[in-house]
Amino acid sequence: xxxxxxxxxxxxxxxxxxxxxxxxxxxxxxxxxxxADKAARDWFVEQLRAxxxxxxxxxxxxxxxxxxxxxxxADPVLIGSHLDSQPNGGIYDxxxxxxxxxxxxxxxxxxxxxxxxxIEIVNWTNEEGxxxxxxxxxxxxxxxxxxxxxxxxxxxxxxxxxxxxxERIGYRxxxxxxxxxxxxxxxxxxxxxxxxxxxxxxxxxxxxxxxxLSWGEVTFTGEANHAGSTPMSMRYDASVPxxxxxxxxxxxxxxxxxxxxxxxxxxxxxxxxxxxIPESAxxxxxxxDPADDVVDxxxxxxxxxxxxxxxxxxxxxxVEETARTESAKFADRCVxxxxxxxxxxxxxxxxxxxxxxxxxxxxxxxxxxxxVFAVSEDGKSHTSEEYTSWEDCYRAAxxxxxxALATASPTTD
Amino acid sequence: xxxxxxxxxxxxxxxxxxxxxxxxxxxxxxxxxxxADKAARDWFVEQLRAxxxxxxxxxxxxxxxxxxxxxxxADPVLIGSHLDSQPNGGIYDxxxxxxxxxxxxxxxxxxxxxxxxxIEIVNWTNEEGxxxxxxxxxxxxxxxxxxxxxxxxxxxxxxxxxxxxxERIGYRxxxxxxxxxxxxxxxxxxxxxxxxxxxxxxxxxxxxxxxxLSWGEVTFTGEANHAGSTPMSMRYDASVPxxxxxxxxxxxxxxxxxxxxxxxxxxxxxxxxxxxIPESAxxxxxxxDPADDVVDxxxxxxxxxxxxxxxxxxxxxxVEETARTESAKFADRCVxxxxxxxxxxxxxxxxxxxxxxxxxxxxxxxxxxxxVFAVSEDGKSHTSEEYTSWEDCYRAAxxxxxxALATASPTTD
Numbered sequence: 001x002x003x004x005x006x007x008x009x010x011x012x013x014x015x016x017x018x019x020x021x022x023x024x025x026x027x028x029x030x031x032x033x034x035x036a037d038k039a040a041r042d043w044f045v046e047q048l049r050a051x052x053x054x055x056x057x058x059x060x061x062x063x064x065x066x067x068x069x070x071x072x073x074a075d076p077v078l079i080g081s082h083l084d085s086q087p088n089g090g091i092y093d094x095x096x097x098x099x100x101x102x103x104x105x106x107x108x109x110x111x112x113x114x115x116x117x118x119i120e121i122v123n124w125t126n127e128e129g130x131x132x133x134x135x136x137x138x139x140x141x142x143x144x145x146x147x148x149x150x151x152x153x154x155x156x157x158x159x160x161x162x163x164x165x166x167e168r169i170g171y172r173x174x175x176x177x178x179x180x181x182x183x184x185x186x187x188x189x190x191x192x193x194x195x196x197x198x199x200x201x202x203x204x205x206x207x208x209x210x211x212x213l214s215w216g217e218v219t220f221t222g223e224a225n226h227a228g229s230t231p232m233s234m235r236y237d238a239s240v241p242x243x244x245x246x247x248x249x250x251x252x253x254x255x256x257x258x259x260x261x262x263x264x265x266x267x268x269x270x271x272x273x274x275x276x277i278p279e280s281a282x283x284x285x286x287x288x289d290p291a292d293d294v295v296d297x298x299x300x301x302x303x304x305x306x307x308x309x310x311x312x313x314x315x316x317x318x319v320e321e322t323a324r325t326e327s328a329k330f331a332d333r334c335v336x337x338x339x340x341x342x343x344x345x346x347x348x349x350x351x352x353x354x355x356x357x358x359x360x361x362x363x364x365x366x367x368x369x370x371x372v373f374a375v376s377e378d379g380k381s382h383t384s385e386e387y388t389s390w391e392d393c394y395r396a397a398x399x400x401x402x403x404a405l406a407t408a409s410p411t412t413d
Numbered sequence: 414x415x416x417x418x419x420x421x422x423x424x425x426x427x428x429x430x431x432x433x434x435x436x437x438x439x440x441x442x443x444x445x446x447x448x449a450d451k452a453a454r455d456w457f458v459e460q461l462r463a464x465x466x467x468x469x470x471x472x473x474x475x476x477x478x479x480x481x482x483x484x485x486x487a488d489p490v491l492i493g494s495h496l497d498s499q500p501n502g503g504i505y506d507x508x509x510x511x512x513x514x515x516x517x518x519x520x521x522x523x524x525x526x527x528x529x530x531x532i533e534i535v536n537w538t539n540e541e542g543x544x545x546x547x548x549x550x551x552x553x554x555x556x557x558x559x560x561x562x563x564x565x566x567x568x569x570x571x572x573x574x575x576x577x578x579x580e581r582i583g584y585r586x587x588x589x590x591x592x593x594x595x596x597x598x599x600x601x602x603x604x605x606x607x608x609x610x611x612x613x614x615x616x617x618x619x620x621x622x623x624x625x626l627s628w629g630e631v632t633f634t635g636e637a638n639h640a641g642s643t644p645m646s647m648r649y650d651a652s653v654p655x656x657x658x659x660x661x662x663x664x665x666x667x668x669x670x671x672x673x674x675x676x677x678x679x680x681x682x683x684x685x686x687x688x689x690i691p692e693s694a695x696x697x698x699x700x701x702d703p704a705d706d707v708v709d710x711x712x713x714x715x716x717x718x719x720x721x722x723x724x725x726x727x728x729x730x731x732v733e734e735t736a737r738t739e740s741a742k743f744a745d746r747c748v749x750x751x752x753x754x755x756x757x758x759x760x761x762x763x764x765x766x767x768x769x770x771x772x773x774x775x776x777x778x779x780x781x782x783x784x785v786f787a788v789s790e791d792g793k794s795h796t797s798e799e800y801t802s803w804e805d806c807y808r809a810a811x812x813x814x815x816x817a818l819a820t821a822s823p824t825t826d
Contacts, residue, residue: 130686194642211641215687226794227676227699228624229607229768232666234792239677243659250653253645263640264652265687267680273543274628274678274697276795284687286640355642379647381639382689 002344002402003111005103007394013099014393017043017083018091027384028095030085032126032137033061033162038169040083044098044123051105057173059148061125061166062138064175067105069408071116075184078367079104079404080122082138082359086130090191090386092393094359096374097189098123100397104404115408117184124359125171132162134323139359141177143366148177183367185334185407188360189400190371191388195379196352203347203395205373206338210354210361211259212292212327214299217284218245218306222315224271224279235277239269241309241317242281248305249285256301257294261355262287290353292327328361334370334407341402342372347395356381372400415757415815416524418516420807426512427806430456430496431504440797441508443498445539445550446474446575451582453496457511457536464518470586472561474538474579475551477588480518482821484529488597491780492517492817493535495551495772499543503604503799505806507772509787510602511536513810517817528821530597537772538584545575547736552772554590556779561590596780598747598820601773602813603784604801608792609765616760616808618786619751623767623774624672625705625740627712630697631658631719635728637684637692648690652682654722654730655694661718662698669714670707674768675700703766705740741774747783747816754815755785760808769794785813 020043021036023029030036041063048055053065066076081097101121108115124142129135132154140146152163166172192198197205222236246264253260263286269278287298303319310317335351342349352373360369374396377387388396433456434449436442443449454476461468466478479489494510514534521528537555542548545567553559565576579585605611610618635649659677666673676699682691700711716732723730748764755762765786773782787809790800801809 192642193639195644195647196642213641224796225792226606226769227678228626228674228701228770229605229609229794230674230792231608232663232674234608237663237676239659239680240663243656243677243680246652246656247660250645250650261641261643261645263650263688263690264656265640265682265689265691266685267652267656267682269678269680272679275676275699276678277676278678286688288641356639357641379638379643381642383637 002341003107003113003405005107005394005398005401009106010099010103010394010397011390013102014096017095017099021085023088023384025384027088028085028091029088031087031131032084032128033165033169037084041171044083047102051109056175057171058142058175058177059173060138060141060151060177061171061173062142062177063123064120066118066120067108069115069118074117075182076118076120077184077404077408078120078122078186079400080124081188081190082124082127084126084128086128086382088384089382090384092191092374092386092388093381094127094190096191096388096393096397097400100189100400103397104401115405117408119404119408127359131156136357136359136362139362142179143362144178145362145365179366186360186363186367186369187400187404188358188371189396190358190373191381191386192373192376193356193379193381194376197350197373197375198377198379200350201348202350203392204342204349204399206335206342206349206351207330207354207371207373208335208351209327209329210357211288211290212295213325213357214287214295214321215285215323216319216321217282219280219282219318220310220315221280222313225277227275227277230277236315237277237313238281238315239278240313241306241315242267242283244309245306246283249302252298252301256298257289257291260289260294260298262298288355290327325357325361328364330364330370331368334368337406338370338372338399338403341406342399345398347399370403372396372403415754416520416526416818418520418807418810418814422519423512423516423807423810424803426515427509430508430512434498436501436797438797440501441498441504442501444500444544445497445541446578446582450497454584457496460515464522469588470584471555471588471590472586473551473554473564473590474584474586475555475590476536477533479531479533480521482528482531487530488595489531489533490597490817490821491533491535491599492813493537494601494603495537495540497539497541499541499795501797502795503797505604505787505799505801506794507540507603509604509801509806509810510813513602513813516810517814528818530821532817532821540772544569549770549772549775552775555592556775557591558775558778592779599773599776599780599782600813600817601771601784602809603771603786604794605786605789606769606792606794607789610763610786610788611790611792613763614761615763616805617755617762617812619748619755619762619764620743620767620784620786621748621764622740622742623770624701624703625708626738626770627700627708627734628698628736629732629734630695632693632695632731633723633728634693635726638690640688640690643690649728650690650726651694651728652691653726654719654728655680655696657722658719659696662715665711665714669711670702670704673702673707673711675711701768703740738770738774741777743777743783744781747781750819751783751785751812751816754819755812758811760812783816785809785816
């Protein structure tokens with residue numbers, strides 16, 4: 001028994017949330033726990049209260065609301081995503097996932113549909129990780145991957161403490177930041193942030209898992225010296241092996257796996273002056289692959305290259321992995337439910353792995369989970385150029401909503 | 414007729430100036446037109462007034478004082494350097510050149526020596542170019558290479574205008590910032606800022622010229638995208654050609670000339686985030702060679718490599734030369750005078766080209782010029798680790814002072 005969401009109301013809710021922290025170029029600047037994030041949370045809570053749902057805010061600011069089911073023994077089905085954004089990001093990202101979940105609850109009320117399992121909506125705190133690191137923070141705390149106190153103590157660039165900001169915006173709640181009972185399943189809608197759906201002409205993506213990820217940095221240390229009067233043979237230029245490592249990361253994926261990606265997003269040299277030979281240089285890495293052993297292998301090769309490049313220039317080198325996420329495989333039954341719903345709606349779909357990390361990776365450790373991806377034009381994301389047509393938003397919202405509904409009412413299926 | 418400077422007084426003056434803007438690690442932080450620069454200028458002017466010399470401050474803050482000669486038709490001999498420093502630089506750099514010139518004037522007074530030509534001492538404004546670009550500014554304006562009004566309008570990182578700072582510290586003088594008469598010669602003492610003297614065990618350097626210099630930057634522009642979900646084959650990563658160009662600049666000198674040096678001192682990527690493929694990347698270059706056509710050839714090859722690297726990655730590239738200084742060859746008669754003085758003192762010397770640029774490059778366009786280099790331990794400079802022993806300071810000071818004296822009193826020579 002599938003329900004069709006109200007397309008106009010979905011678009012209207014998307015536009016309303018997009019205006020909270022909206023930018024002049026139609027993007028969204030709604031950093032976690034900022035005033036704009038507070039305003040978006042206030043709006044979200046207001047919508048939930050309008051549905052007569054009790055709102056539960058946990059110690060880490062995650063916002064939940066549960067629509068009761070008819071079976072007192074049935075575990076709740078969780079559905080949601082996040083309302084925060086990157087600096088000058090787009091308006092779809094995870095916001096669409098929260099709005100789709102809200103629209104599901106509204107539609108069930110409209111049509112007087114009861115489910116055997118409760119359906120619980122969630123907005124996770126700080127998915128983006130741009131103001132406070134790490135990202136996926138609310139789901140990480142809730143799933144027990146992160147320590148509550150440690151995450152409270154994170155500070156932003158201005159030294160502002162996360163716990164204090166939660167308090168300031170009024171979203172440090174009383175509910176425990178953990179699952180206090182079993183959950184039946186978790187469904188999350190997010191835009192793809194990659195080009196595969198758009199390129200292949202599909203309507204929605206059935207996400208089967210999330211690739212493994214390694215983040216790290218390599219720091220080379222040589223000797224600063226005058227660029228004019230130091231002979232080439234007497235230099236220990238830290239920027240040289242850094243550049244060679246950066247070039248290597250461009251080639252590395254093609255040496256280790258078909259689905260591997262590798263990126264150096266940041267390179268910094270010191271003292272950073274046109275006529276001084278750099279004393280130190282730091283490059284970051286971001287390596288991902290569906291297979292964790294391929295990620296391991298890539299990091300081994302990257303480390304070997306860093307050391308070889310450092311030796312060639314006669315400088316020191318330190319290699320440090322700063323974050324590691326194992327790949328996640330979503331539960332077959334949840335993936336199959338998403339697939340079936342997409343087929344029933346007649347949506348062209350493809351199965352794919354997520355290259356980006358999502359709250360579902362954490363929740364997948366607590367209960368069965370799956371994700372739906374919406375088409376992301378040209379794969380652009382984290383920029384105001386991010387774009388998903390309203391039709392694609394609607395298709396993806398119908399898919400995730402009905403996957404949750406089908407799981408919450410298995411007997412009516 | 415050589416005079417021996419007063420070693421103790423020279424060391425004392427060096428220590429006194431080093432305390433003005435001195436840092437905890439015995440370095441010097443005396444940025445051009447800062448309060449510390451004002452204090453050093455005030456001290457310098459006080460020393461000149463103590464010698465009963467009229468002080469002349471020009472419109473660009475260059476400070477002159479002339480000790481009269483006996484021949485009313487003889488052109489003045491100019492001697493000096495600069496008192497400003499790099500951020501957290503060393504205490505010797507050009508400061509030694511100003512103190513040596515001051516010590517010459519004091520010694521001539523002590524010994525009642527008259528010269529046929531006047532001897533004029535100078536402290537040039539903003540040699541370093543670290544707070545306000547470009548460097549060698551005071552000599553550049555005075556020699557007509559730079560436009561006075563343009564240089565007044567330069568701003569520092571805080572947007573403070575140079576002309577306003579000159580006014581604020583009371584060093585925007587009335588004298589025209591140009592040579593209003595012919596000069597006989599210019600002598601300048603500076604530390605080597607390179608390793609050749611130290612390595613070869615020489616006492617002083619006889620500088621025969623300054624290498625040609627090109628500064629520039631290359632900006633690559635690609636497309637920002639998500640590091641996780643963008644396939645390697647769909648990337649236009651601006652950092653990749655930037656890194657390849659950086660590696661190339663390390664090899665380039667060995668391909669074009671025996672004395673060529675090439676440096677990338679700065680590389681910046683945007684948006685500079687660990688999980689975003691860089692949209693833009695900028696690298697600077699600093700290329701030097703004694704022969705201007707070798708510099709030209711190096712820039713041609715660098716530009717070709719930048720364009721090839723950009724093409725390989727499918728990104729755009731803009732190459733811009735931001736500064737160019739032709740190589741300078743000092744006048745044989747001045748170089749020979751320096752050499753003869755060094756020989757007479759029994760100092761071990763070697764002839765060398767300056768890899769760094771100096772005020773003498775500009776003044777060389779106005780009158781005959783030459784430079785003396787002091788030994789710079791391990792070639793370190795622009796750092797608090799910069800070190801020249803007092804004995805080496807004294808030898809170099811004696812050399813430059815007596816070269817000026819010999820030029821100012823040719824008949825007594």
